[in-house]
Amino acid sequence: MTRYTGIIDAYRSRMPLPADAKAISLGEGRTPLIKLDNLVRHEGVEADLYVKFEGTNPTGSFKDRGMTMAVTEAVHRGAKAILCASTGNTSAAAAAYAARAGIKSFVLIPEGKIAMGKLAQAVVHGATIVQVRGNFDDGMRLVKEVSETSPVALVNSVNPYRLQGQKTAAFEIVEALGRAPDYHCLPVGNAGNITAHWLGYSESAGLPTAADSHFAAHSTIGNFATVTTRPHMVGYQAAGSAPFMRGGPVKDPETVATAIRIGNPQSWDLALHVQTESKGWFDECTDAEILACQRLLAEQEGVFCEPASATSLAGALRDLKSGKIPAGSTVVCTLTGNGMKDPDIILKGGFPPMIEVDAVKSAVERVLVDRL
Ligand SMILES: *Cc1c(COP(=O)(O)O)cnc(C)c1O
Secondary structure (H helix, E strand, O other): OOOOOOHHHHOHHHOOOOOOOOOOOOOOOOOOEEEOHHHHHHHOOOOEEEEEEHHHOOOOEOHHHHHHHHHHHHHHOOOOEEEEEOOOHHHHHHHHHHHHHOOEEEEEEEOOOOOHHHHHHHHHOOOEEEEEOOOHHHHHHHHHHHHHHOOOEEOOOOOHHHHHHHOHHHHHHHHHHOOOOOEEEEEOOOOHHHHHHHHHHHHHOOOOOOOOOOOOOOOOOOOOOOOOOOOEEEEEEEOOEOHHHHOOOOOOOOOOOHHHOOOOOOOHHHHHHHHHHHOOEEEEEOHHHHHHHHHHHHHHHOOOEOHHHHHHHHHHHHHHHHOOOOOOOEEEEEEOEEHHHOHHHHHHOOOOOOOOOOOOHHHHHHHHHHHO
């Protein structure tokens, strides 16, 4: 048995890091690829449908894959502090990896729109939390400006090391399936993750991609080719926050899926390359579709993801039903984050009344008898 120590150690030769850079890791990666046979039956679709559940990462989202790389590189360069704008999960990951590295973290969050669990994470790891009177896009603009003149490392997904870390999810999927899926579906906010997955699939197939704009010199294309195909990449946005569907930035994005409440995606051009090269598409889901799918997945399969994450599955199920994704396809949906980060959204949706009993065996037995 070898102890698993995270994605940098697992894929070091495929990472553009200096050889002497010491990995700052929490054991991220190696997340489960869960086959949804109950759901497929329940929904009457025909597919090999999987979810890659990134909610099992150390801070509960895929952001850990990117953050281990961004923080490792920043610390190697001598950075003493990191800075990010966040809808919640980036700040949770930044705060945790900064704590692990023994450096400071500064996180800018939008006023009043962050899930409780995510805020608690930033607090417990000791981040300096700055609430901006504005939305995520305002925070993003500010951290870009500030990082130009202050001695801090910017760790949003405009930092190319983030995408290099996040590409490892595609490596794991290819290893688990022994092939690339036919379709890979993701929720899209800044569009960094859809770009990162395409990088990973492209490396796995030994194929170049125009979405690899930063590490051409380091390119390991061809060295690690294990499969011959790449999936169609499909990105789903929340209807109130769907700049890729509107053809440009959305001024006041609004959705219950706060992790993708982003009107001005930072990886706009890269994601368009991904769409073109992969012959994929963008689409949108309403908040009602997103929340219904989150419940459906939890009830049918025992998997609890956060609202933004359910966007990928909601869209995939709809496209399977319409035949846009052909019957019999192998489909992977990324579930980007853990549902426990945002319990409010579930409890706000209402739940059956709790049954109150006296503290005696017979009272509990009566509850069971009535329902078995
Ligand atoms: C960050 C995040 C997204 C969006 O990813 P992008 O790379 O910004 O497109 C989706 N879901 C969750 C849970 C996230 O934390």
